[in-house]
Amino acid sequence: MSVVVVVSMKGGVGKTSVTANLAVAMAAELGEGCISTVDLDPQNALHLHLGLDALERQSVCRQSLRRRNWRDVLVGSAYGVNCIPYGAVSEAEREAFENILASEPDWLGRQLAQSGLGEDDVVLIDLPPGPSVYLNQAFACADLVLIVLLPDAGSYSTIMAMESWIEQMRFQRPDLETVYLLNQMDEAVRLNRDMGEVLRQRLGKRLLPVGIHRDEAVSEALAFLQPVLVYDPRCQATQDFQRLASCLLEPSAR
Ligand SMILES: Nc1ncnc2c1ncn2[C@@H]1O[C@H](COP(=O)(O)OP(=O)(O)O)[C@@H](O)[C@H]1O
Ligand SMILES: [Mg+2]
DSSP states (O other): OEEEEEEOSSSSSSHHHHHHHHHHHHHHHHOTTSEEEEEOOTTOOHHHHTTOOOOTTOOHHHHHHTTOOGGGGOEEOTTSEEEEOOOOOOHHHHHHHHHHHHHOTTHHHHHHHTSOOOTTOEEEEEOOSSSOHHHHHHHHHOSEEEEEEOSSHHHHTTHHHHHHHHHHHHTTOTTOEEEEEEEEEOTTSHHHHHHHHHHHHHHGGGBOSOOEEOOHHHHHHHHTTSOHHHHOTTSHHHHHHHHHHHHHHSGGGO
């Protein structure tokens, strides 16, 4: 099993959109049911991108409070991707879950070990922005950390904080692979082009050669509770997500 975690220091950069659409693009390559997504963000939005109307019990938070494995609450979407929603929970439930995560650093590792997922399966994990108990858990189990950036000065200013985080994790995970993904690039905007260039100089090969363009179809797709690959199979963002999936599934391509 490969674990890909999608992170950023800033909110609103497109982590959840990337997690859902990348998962759908990977499922188109690897086959239905090979990709599972886990929502570790209390915003609880990931399942909506996959058109899922989760039941009350289909919640990674509630399931953990019941001390049960999330395997029983995995929801299959119409797009070949499984999802485990965070769940629409109360503040008290969220706090209790976060206390478990803080006191049991191997919680995610145990869940994955008991998940019944196969060797060739891929798990994508969506996270809230910035440092959190969720990020600690995800870093500890990740094979690949995908850091989402916008082509703006705000994202650039977060790179130092992210790199210092990764440095701290190096002690526990010396071979952890971390790559940056540029999302919402608009070639017509000069600042976007310039920031893209600055980021490439700063990050070198760690900035993926494939980025996701700014494309209104991404937001429109969510309004229809669909992945963009289904909403508009020919648009720019769909092609970008397909390229990104191939790039990540074929490590020699990056
Ligand atoms: N490539 C893109 N092109 C256009 N809009 C995008 C793109 N990626 C994300 N968005 C929009 O940006 C907003 C924030 O995205 P979201 O995935 O919720 O970010 P995060 O999970 O990092 O908070 C949403 O309205 C989403 O539709
Ligand atoms: Mg999000």
